[in-house]
Amino acid sequence: MIALSQVSRIFAVGDQQVAALRDIDLNIAAGDYVSIMGPSGSGKSTLLNLIGLLDRPSSGTYRLDGGNVTDLTDEQQARARSEKVGFVFQAFHLVPRLTAAMNIELPLILAGIPAAERKARVAQLLDNYGLADRADHRPDQLSGGQRQRVAIARATSMHPAVLLADEPTGNLDQATGKEVMNLLEQLVAQQVALIVVTHDPAIGGRATRQVRMVDGQIISDTRGSSS
């Protein structure tokens, strides 16, 4: 599904070249549940952005779903993002003036899907995530857990092959965080590749595969869940 080989990402900070990622080799299959852990500045967010096609590697190649996506144009990247990648953010990133239903609908609107089909899919998603009675509420009328559920529903609305979650429980209390993780983990059963970036060992430990990063390099990649 995801194949990174010899991927580096170098940022220019002033005159200096700072390598956020160095020679990363990483393969992730459909249905994999991977957590990426490491201290701040270890490059885990950069890796996530690269996988999510929000960024491009400085060197190396990236193959997603069989195709080489290393050197796509902005337009092609956007299209691939729309079709293959779903994002869940720490800060939810819901559009404040749109209702829950409209937030979930957003990727479908952007992809140009006909209104009738959109309505059906949104109704299904609201139902799946227990948000049917919150459909017309705006984000500021929802609890943190509900907001993150809206965000997950939105991320899955285009049936992505890869779901990227950046500290998905960072703004939630423990109980709600667990609930959200359960929802994300259900997607793994549907052959979605779930990648979770986190500081929290308790969250990271839930994954079936744990990747540790330090200084832009993968220092360990272990299989087997501790939970």
Added chain:
Amino acid sequence: MKLPDILLFASGSLRGSRTRTLLMMLAMSIGVAAVVVLTGLGEGARRYVINQFSSLGTNLVIVLPGRTETAGLGPGMLLGQIPRELSLDDAQALLRSRAIGRIAPLTVGSSEISQGALNREVVVLGSTAELLEIRHMSLGQGQFLPAGDVHSSESVCVLGAKIKRELFGQQQAIGARVRLGDRRFRVIGVMASQGESMGFNTDDLVIIPVASAHMLFNTSGLFRILVEAKSRDAIQRAVSDAEQILFQRHNGERDVTVITQDAVLATFDRILRALTLAVGGIAAISLAVAGILIMNVMLIAVSQRVKEIGLLKALGAPAAQIRNLFFAEAILLSGIGSVAGLVLGEIGTRVIAQIYPSLPVAAPWWAVLAAFGTALGTGILFSVWPARRAARLDPVMALARS
């Protein structure tokens, strides 16, 4: 992303910041309304002048005795001659031209009018029945001068409204007799009150047949001949025919001046149109200002909505789509603003028309179109930069901002 969705999304984000949106629309609509009202005023002034001219008569050609030339002293001057006067027969001869429809000879003099114990000085106009039609005058009561032989000097007169009021008050004037100089005239009609029109006040006149006027003032010359060309296109031919006919009748001397009201009118028309354009142009500057305001506010909107833009990109919106969304916002904003402006301008012109009913205020269609186009154009033009800026945002940076 489909067009209805783009518009829906854009209108949603406009509604999201209501005050900002309303203020921008206000700026836009004031600009458009200013153009509409000011050009309407200019156009109203132009039409007012044209109406004034055409109230003198349409397709009018005026023949005056004497010729104004800058060629110095003519031989006639040295011999103590005065220009040959225009006679009634000269006037009748003009009807030979096929370009000329009607004529009305005019003689002017002043005389004392008296009725009973009342008397005053009046301007007496000698003319024929055609004058009423050619000069677009209107009769209040009775009838105008009788048609027929121009040489017949009937003792009848038509009074101006003010003269009638002063001599007769509320009493019936038709059929009564008044004394003009040493002759008695029967009143057969009273003019409707029209007020001043280009310096001629018909309220203050007494009109009698031209032959009677000649007898009254003991002359045979005419002050003017009013000639009505058959159509607008025939005016030039009427002028040259009139010159030709009088040239022949006056033994090969060009001693009359023929002027057209059209030439005077055209000059006024040009001046006032230029004025309208200038005023409209000044108002259009306010539209440009509104455009810059839109740019400013859109730029603020872009920086306020950085996160949203980053999110849209993460959700798969390509740069072009983001740009379109901001464009759509600007178009909606300036579109609705200019429609509101047109309505506002229309209300403004109506109010002015209420206050000054004599001024035919109405914005010309080209000004309305130009105002609308300029508003929409500046709205779009000035949103290019903000839209590009939004489209170029790096989603990673945009999302990282909190």
